Amino acid sequence: MKHIHKRSIFSFLLIPSAIVCFLFGIFLIVWLRSSVRTVEYSIASLDNMRLEAIKDRKTLMAEKASLLSLQSIRNMQEGKSNLVFPDRVKVIYVKREGQSIPFRASLKGRRFR
Amino acid sequence: MRKRAIILNTAIIFGFVAVFFRLVDLMILNHGRLSEKAKMQQLKREDIQVRRGTIFDRMGRELGVNLEVESLYCDPESVASPKNTAYALSKVINKKPEAIVAKLSAKGRFVWLERKLRPETTERIRRMDIKGLGFKPDAKRFYPKKMLASHIIGAVGIDNQALEGVELRYDKFLRTPGGKIFISRDAKGRTLSTGVDRESKGSNIVLTIDEALQSIVEKGLDDAMVRWQAAAATAIMMDPFTGEILALANRPAYDANNAMFTQDSERRNRAITDCYEPGSTFKIIVGTAALEEKVVNLDTKFDCSRGEISVGNAVIHDAHRHGVLTFREVIQKSSNVGTIQIGMKLGKERIYKYAKLFGFGEKTGIDLPGEISGWIRPTKKWSAVSPGAIAIGQEVAVTPLQILRAYSAIANGGILVTPHVVSEVRSPDGNSIYSFSAAEDKITISRKTANIFKDILKTVTEEGGTGKSASVEGNPVAGKTGTAQIIDPRTKRYSREKYVSSFVGFVPADEPIIAVVVYEPKGQIYGGVVAAPIFKEIARQSLSYLNVQREDMKGENILVVDRRR
Numbered sequence: 130m131k132h133i134h135k136r137s138i139f140s141f142l143l144i145p146s147a148i149v150c151f152l153f154g155i156f157l158i159v160w161l162r163s164s165v166r167t168v169e170y171s172i173a174s175l176d177n178m179r180l181e182a183i184k185d186r187k188t189l190m191a192e193k194a195s196l197l198s199l200q201s202i203r204n205m206q207e208g209k210s211n212l213v214f215p216d217r218v219k220v221i222y223v224k225r226e227g228q229s230i231p232f233r234a235s236l237k238g239r240r241f242r
Numbered sequence: 243m244r245k246r247a248i249i250l251n252t253a254i255i256f257g258f259v260a261v262f263f264r265l266v267d268l269m270i271l272n273h274g275r276l277s278e279k280a281k282m283q284q285l286k287r288e289d290i291q292v293r294r295g296t297i298f299d300r301m302g303r304e305l306g307v308n309l310e311v312e313s314l315y316c317d318p319e320s321v322a323s324p325k326n327t328a329y330a331l332s333k334v335i336n337k338k339p340e341a342i343v344a345k346l347s348a349k350g351r352f353v354w355l356e357r358k359l360r361p362e363t364t365e366r367i368r369r370m371d372i373k374g375l376g377f378k379p380d381a382k383r384f385y386p387k388k389m390l391a392s393h394i395i396g397a398v399g400i401d402n403q404a405l406e407g408v409e410l411r412y413d414k415f416l417r418t419p420g421g422k423i424f425i426s427r428d429a430k431g432r433t434l435s436t437g438v439d440r441e442s443k444g445s446n447i448v449l450t451i452d453e454a455l456q457s458i459v460e461k462g463l464d465d466a467m468v469r470w471q472a473a474a475a476t477a478i479m480m481d482p483f484t485g486e487i488l489a490l491a492n493r494p495a496y497d498a499n500n501a502m503f504t505q506d507s508e509r510r511n512r513a514i515t516d517c518y519e520p521g522s523t524f525k526i527i528v529g530t531a532a533l534e535e536k537v538v539n540l541d542t543k544f545d546c547s548r549g550e551i552s553v554g555n556a557v558i559h560d561a562h563r564h565g566v567l568t569f570r571e572v573i574q575k576s577s578n579v580g581t582i583q584i585g586m587k588l589g590k591e592r593i594y595k596y597a598k599l600f601g602f603g604e605k606t607g608i609d610l611p612g613e614i615s616g617w618i619r620p621t622k623k624w625s626a627v628s629p630g631a632i633a634i635g636q637e638v639a640v641t642p643l644q645i646l647r648a649y650s651a652i653a654n655g656g657i658l659v660t661p662h663v664v665s666e667v668r669s670p671d672g673n674s675i676y677s678f679s680a681a682e683d684k685i686t687i688s689r690k691t692a693n694i695f696k697d698i699l700k701t702v703t704e705e706g707g708t709g710k711s712a713s714v715e716g717n718p719v720a721g722k723t724g725t726a727q728i729i730d731p732r733t734k735r736y737s738r739e740k741y742v743s744s745f746v747g748f749v750p751a752d753e754p755i756i757a758v759v760v761y762e763p764k765g766q767i768y769g770g771v772v773a774a775p776i777f778k779e780i781a782r783q784s785l786s787y788l789n790v791q792r793e794d795m796k797g798e799n800i801l802v803v804d805r806r807r
Contacts, residue, residue: 187310
């Protein structure tokens with residue numbers, strides 16, 4: 130009959146496993162911290178991109194507001210034709226009543242939104 | 243072999259002991275000092291970027307926005323060759339090399355070289371890669387409509403400090419206190435995300451003005467300045483029921499983007515800071531007072547056939563000789579003689595009382611800085627000429643806005659409204675934090691008197707009235723012309739060449755009220771000739787923009803859409 134000593138099992142299996150677990154735990158902690166740091170760098174980079182986009186947006190909005198001013202439109206028309214508001218005799222007014230009426234296509238009762 | 247092992251063990255033990263003591267030194271003995279030092283290396287303190295709120299018109303169009311730009315600074319100690327650097331920069335930033343050299347050679351480690359550069363200029367300087375120069379993000383206030391409504395919006399200085407207009411009056415809402423944030427950075431100086439917003443924005447302001455109406459009014463004034471070679475001109479458009487200013491413009495004007503390079507006369511908001519003798523537009527005071535006090539009725543007759551009248555030791559003339567005029571005709575033809583007779587019937591106390599009831603001699607309370615109260619003396623300081631002179635708009639000083647407000651009381655049935663240019667203030671997340679609410683509106687005259695006088699004012703723009711050229715096709719106009727002499731500072735007497743021509747009116751009877759004042763026109767002087775056509779043009783285009791239906795087309799099965807909000 131073969132006799133197996135309990136202590137040798139412990140030292141042969143459990144101690145190496147514990148060391149592996151310990152090292153793996155340390156690796157996980159380091160890896161997690163490094164990942165967090167990498168994400169922070171990515172977010173910072175995205176933040177910068179966002180700020181750049183906001184900056185461009187502000188510039189474009191200002192440009193749009195500038196181009197849409199009646200004065201700019203008048204200046205563009207300079208020498209071509211004079212920009213005037215329509216003569217009220219020539220304007221056809223359409224009454225807006227209550228709720229908007231649903232649009233009906235060929236199928237009766239069908240509503241398009 | 244054993245001896246070597248002992249030496250090795252001893253060395254290892256000593257090594258560990260040394261490491262242990264060093265750790266004690268780092269983590270216990272000098273912990274505080276070293277951790278502070280580490281924080282200083284790892285954390286960077288940055289200012290939160292402060293941005294003023296946006297200014298919108300009543301339809302949500304941007305009138306004052308922020309642009310993200312950069313400002314150029316230098317560290318004089320790091321600049322290798324100030325002369326060469328200055329020469330290179332002068333080609334890009336349009337400054338003399340000597341001025342740049344002075345800054346590059348200044349003491350200290352931080353000197354501004356140029357504030358708020360254009361993006362393309364920033365790029366050009368950045369490409370030069372000059373040591374000792376750096377850029378800081380900055381916000382530039384930008385007014386996309388340039389000169390439009392500049393007297394209302396106002397302007398800011400180089401550090402975005404409020405200087406004029408709404409920018410100044412509502413500065414506490416528009417600006418925001420800012421602050422500091424700490425950003426983590428690594429050994430290479432790369433920053434990590436803080437998760438905190440690096441920008442703090444002030445509240446947004448919604449004005450009562452409408453860009454399109456403002457544009458119409460400004461175009462009208464530009465045309466008037468050219469046509470009459472005038473020294474200045476002012477026009478205001480207001481909703482007579484709410485006191486909302488729909489448009490307000492002055493000429494000369496300025497581009498708010500370059501406010502620092504403009505003259506004082508261009509920045510003056512004449513509508514509220516300049517007063518003048520109103521002349522005939524002031525005749526509504528005695529007119530309405532006489533009706534309200536039942537001193538006259540519409541058919542009371544006044545003999546104006548002599549064309550002049552003696553008041554105290556002065557003789558006051560009519561511009562044209564009239565015959566016997568009814569009360570209605572006195573106002574329609576703007577007879578000085580007739581109005582003075584009405585004034586005499588009323589007496590000085592009642593003239594003064596109604597002038598004050600219409601708000602003269604007091605600020606209107608408009609939410610713009612720099613308003614003056616105008617001027618009307620108390621009755622005990624009046625001379626024998628004063629009742630006659632004041633009845634026809636002399637010996638009093640008013641602002642164009644005061645006159646407009648007085649007429650709006652006639653348009654709205656007798657209520658003196660509070661003019662205002664800001665309707666609402668909204669926080670950056672869209673919540674309303676302020677909206678205009680007037681103090682209790684004062685009642686000046688009864689609704690009945692106001693309605694009667696409104697009808698009389700309609701006759702002014704009809705055949706035989708002084709304001710015929712203000713009439714608009716399709717809608718009746720109620721209004722009054724005014725022509726006033728200016729005191730010549732040299733002779734201290736009324737000038738025979740310098741006049742103020744004005745027209746105040748509303749069209750149709752319950753729609754926007756418009757005042758036009760032209761200072762020192764050349765060639766013609768009468769309000770009916772100079773100011774009334776400007777009113778007509780402004781009114782015609784405004785009615786078209788506002789989709790106001792022509793009254794002469796009613797009943798022709800035309801459907802109307804109300805686009806106004």
